[in-house]
Amino acid sequence: MSCNLSSMKKPDWVLLLVFCFSLLFFNSLEGQRREPLDIRMDFESYDPPSTLVVPENPKYHAKFPFIDMHSHHWRWADADLSNLAYEMDTLNMKIIVNLSGRNTEVLTNMVDNIKKQGYEKRMVVFSNIDIRSILDDDWAENTVKQLEYEVQKGSRGLKIYKSQGMFHTDSAGNRVPINHPKLDAVWEKCGELGIPVFIHAADPKQFWMPLDSTNERWLELKLRPGRKRAADDPAPWETIIGEAHDIFRRHPNTTFVNAHFGWYANDLDHLGKLLDEIPNMYVETGAIIAELGRQPRRARQFFEKYQDRIVFGKDAYHPEEYATYFRVLETADEYFPYYKRYHAFWRMYGLDLPDEILKKVYYKNALKIIPRLDASMFPE
Ligand SMILES: [Zn+2]
Numbered sequence: 001m002s003c004n005l006s007s008m009k010k011p012d013w014v015l016l017l018v019f020c021f022s023l024l025f026f027n028s029l030e031g032q033r034r035e036p037l038d039i040r041m042d043f044e045s046y047d048p049p050s051t052l053v054v055p056e057n058p059k060y061h062a063k064f065p066f067i068d069m070h071s072h073h074w075r076w077a078d079a080d081l082s083n084l085a086y087e088m089d090t091l092n093m094k095i096i097v098n099l100s101g102r103n104t105e106v107l108t109n110m111v112d113n114i115k116k117q118g119y120e121k122r123m124v125v126f127s128n129i130d131i132r133s134i135l136d137d138d139w140a141e142n143t144v145k146q147l148e149y150e151v152q153k154g155s156r157g158l159k160i161y162k163s164q165g166m167f168h169t170d171s172a173g174n175r176v177p178i179n180h181p182k183l184d185a186v187w188e189k190c191g192e193l194g195i196p197v198f199i200h201a202a203d204p205k206q207f208w209m210p211l212d213s214t215n216e217r218w219l220e221l222k223l224r225p226g227r228k229r230a231a232d233d234p235a236p237w238e239t240i241i242g243e244a245h246d247i248f249r250r251h252p253n254t255t256f257v258n259a260h261f262g263w264y265a266n267d268l269d270h271l272g273k274l275l276d277e278i279p280n281m282y283v284e285t286g287a288i289i290a291e292l293g294r295q296p297r298r299a300r301q302f303f304e305k306y307q308d309r310i311v312f313g314k315d316a317y318h319p320e321e322y323a324t325y326f327r328v329l330e331t332a333d334e335y336f337p338y339y340k341r342y343h344a345f346w347r348m349y350g351l352d353l354p355d356e357i358l359k360k361v362y363y364k365n366a367l368k369i370i371p372r373l374d375a376s377m378f379p380e
Contacts, residue, residue, distance in 0.1 A: 044219065047341065054334050059326035063355070065094040065378050066362035069370070070198070070259060070286040070313025073098045076125070077109035081117050087319045094122065094363070094377050097313075097370070099159035099198055101125045104150055111154035121374045126157040126198060129186065135170045140185040147186065151193050156370050158190050160199040165243060166234055175234050179246040187247055191254035196369045198284070200259040201244035203227060208237040220342035248278045255369050257282045257311060265291035268302045275306050282369065285325070285361075286315035290338045293328040293348030300351045307357045311365045329353050329361065 073084075076098055088096060101107035107125055114123045127150045129143050136142075147158065165178035178201065190197050206217035208229045215221065221228045229237075241263065248256045258281055264271035265288035275281060283306075285292075292299040303310065314322060321339050331350035338344040353361070363378045 043345075044341075050335060050337075050347070052335050056336065057327065057331045057333050057350075058323060059330055060323050061090065062092040062322070062326050062362060063330050064359055064362045065092050066312055067095040067097065067366040067370075067373070068093055068314050069097045069257065069311045069366050070284055070315050071096050071098055071317050072100045072315070073317065074100060076123070077106055077113055079113070081114065081119055081123065085119055085122060088122065091319060091322050093322075095124065095366075095373060096122065096317075097124050097126060097156070097366075099126045099128075099157075101127045101150070101155060101159075103128065103130075104146060104153075107150055107155055108153045120154075121377065124156045124370070124373070125154065126159045127151075127155040128159055128161070131164050131176050131180075131183070132168050132170065134176055134180060134182050135172065140182050144185055144189045147189055147193065147195075151195060155195070156372065157195045158186070158197045160197065160201075162200040162202060165199075165201050165240055177235075177243045178240075179243040179250075183247070184250070187251040187254050191251060194371050196255040196257055196282075198257045198259060199244055202237055202240040202263060203229075204263055205237045208233075217342070219345070223342055245274065245278070248281045252280050255280055255282065257284050257369070259284050259313070260286050260315075261288045261291070263288075268295070268298055272302060272306065275309055282309050282311055282365065284311050284313040286313040287343070289325050289328050290340075290344035290346075290348065292351065293324075293338065294344070294346050296328075296349040296351050300353065303351065303353055303357050303361070307360050308365060310361050311369070312361050312363075324348065329358060 073079075073096075084096070088094070098110070101110065107127060110125050111120075114120050114125075127147060129146065133139055147155075160178060164176070166175070168176050170176050178199070187197060204217055206215050207221065207227050208231055209215050211218060211221050211228060234240075244256075244258070244262075248258070261271060261283045262274065262281075264274070271283065275283070312325075314325065324339050327333055327336065328348050328350055330353065332352035333348075333350045335347045335349065338346075338348050359379065367373050367375050367378070
């Protein structure tokens with residue numbers, strides 16, 4: 001728009017000038033407001049409560065009775081187990097698997113204590129083995145004998161710790177890779193005895209990556225600096241993970257449970273390929289529910305396809321944390337909080353799994369692979 005001043009009367013253009021100046025003045029005020037405020041907020045403290053109003057279906061009791069296949073309890077040899085049994089009932093946990101049998105003496109004491117208190121149907125124990133003495137001449141023979149004896153005493157499986165595939169060294173000071181040939185006799189024996197091998201290999205891959213603004217586990221590594229690994233400390237992540245895959249492939253008659261979704265919960269395409277290639281491998285949900293809860297559609301497809309290969313486990317036993325697992329698996333809730341910000345600075349979405357899949361994940365698959373559990377405690 002152009003205005004022809006000469007054709008206007010004086011009061012008109014005075015008015016116009018006043019109008020233009022006031023426009024300029026208010027524009028400049030507006031300009032000042034667009035400058036960012038000079039305040040700072042750090043990543044750790046910025047965690048505003050959500051204002052989103054959507055249906056909420058918190059779950060403190062699982063929809064079906066379940067088996068927690070991944071738990072650690074150090075004092076079962078002499079502890080009063082009644083409080084644990086009470087907590088299990090409030091969660092609808094029918095069976096808990098303590099992977100930390102430690103050694104023959106502790107394991108048999110645990111089994112005896114469980115029996116004495118009448119919980120032999122509810123609480124089971126897995127064996128552990130020592131691999132630091134692997135270079136001893138009679139190591140394989142003795143370890144196999146230990147397993148046979150412990151299974152006879154009540155052990156239901158073998159647990160391999162991440163420390164064993166990462167930090168345990170032989171008498172010559174070398175790291176013992178978990179696919180060491182001397183261990184072959186052990187994997188074969190587990191197959192023969194009909195017990196599963198529950199194996200935790202490595203840690204989240206981010207622990208091996210640079211600790212900077214591109215690392216999704218930055219906060220965890222800041223709070224737990226001992227978890228940080230250099231790129232080849234004690235070996236590259238892919239090497240340690242690959243050593244576990246190698247034993248799964250070479251022992252097809254043994255059932256392996258790859259803990260924590262084999263640390264591929266953030267790449268379900270890849271995990272699916274591994275499950276396709278390795279029919280004797282199962283995966284377990286411990287400590288990766290936050291990965292599933294950020295990809296509810298993809299994760300649900302994965303559960304639909306691999307519903308016969310997934311078992312429920314939690315790892316650290318904190319009763320109040322199970323609610324998040326139930327809610328992610330069972331509901332269609334949106335954008336609800338996870339309980340540990342250093343695992344997930346994002347929020348959760350439910351997978352809304354159908355009952356038949358929930359039953360398999362909660363107990364049917366575990367009943368298939370752990371020997372001598374009482375299936376009559378669970379629905380059809
Ligand atoms: Zn564990």
